[in-house]
Amino acid sequence: MPTWLLLNGPNLNMLGQRDRSQYGSETLPEIEAMVQSIAEANGITLAKCQSNHEGVLIDWLQQGQQYDGIIFNPGGYSHTSIAIRDAIASIDTPVIEVHLSNIHNRESFRHHSYVSAVASGQIVGLGALSYKLAAYALLEKM
Ligand code: DHK
Numbered sequence: 231m232p233t234w235l236l237l238n239g240p241n242l243n244m245l246g247q248r249d250r251s252q253y254g255s256e257t258l259p260e261i262e263a264m265v266q267s268i269a270e271a272n273g274i275t276l277a278k279c280q281s282n283h284e285g286v287l288i289d290w291l292q293q294g295q296q297y298d299g300i301i302f303n304p305g306g307y308s309h310t311s312i313a314i315r316d317a318i319a320s321i322d323t324p325v326i327e328v329h330l331s332n333i334h335n336r337e338s339f340r341h342h343s344y345v346s347a348v349a350s351g352q353i354v355g356l357g358a359l360s361y362k363l364a365a366y367a368l369l370e371k372m
Contacts, residue, residue: 231273231275233275233277233298234265234277235301238258238281238302238305239303239306240281240282242258242305243282245330253357266278277297287307287317288314291317291320294321294323295321298372299368300324301368302325303328308333309343309344314345315347318345319348324350325349325350328360328361330355332355335355
């Protein structure tokens with residue numbers, strides 16, 4: 231059975247409470263359930279992880295070969311982490327980079343993502359819909 235990984239980085243466990251004008255009102259469990267229902271409807275198993283720790287995210291990415299696709303919101307590490315970029319570059323699994331907010335119309339330090347160059351694609355600025363579209367993108371790729 232094909233399997234996807236839904237990976238969320240730092241502070242995304244606070245969705246629903248943190249800066250709703252940027253991140254919307256959906257909680258992470260609600261977003262996970264939304265992706266899970268798309269996966270299940272298409273016979274795909276979904277593994278989920280949220281971590282506030284860079285090394286834990288890298289550990290999951292290093293196991294990425296066992297997945298058929300990865301939906302990844304690296305949170306603030308998008309803009310800082312060469313180590314996460316290197317972990318993605320070391321696996322063949324397609325990784326769709328997701329951001330709830332439009333990182334390009336926010337502070338300039340959010341405009342650059344180290345992940346983008348090694349991701350299969352990037353979806354930004356559509357709130358929880360960004361995750362849904364990432365799931366559809368993976369379906370098309372499979
Ligand atoms: C989430 C974060 O936590 C920020 O650090 C990024 C991203 C944007 C998002 O929009 O999902 O800059």
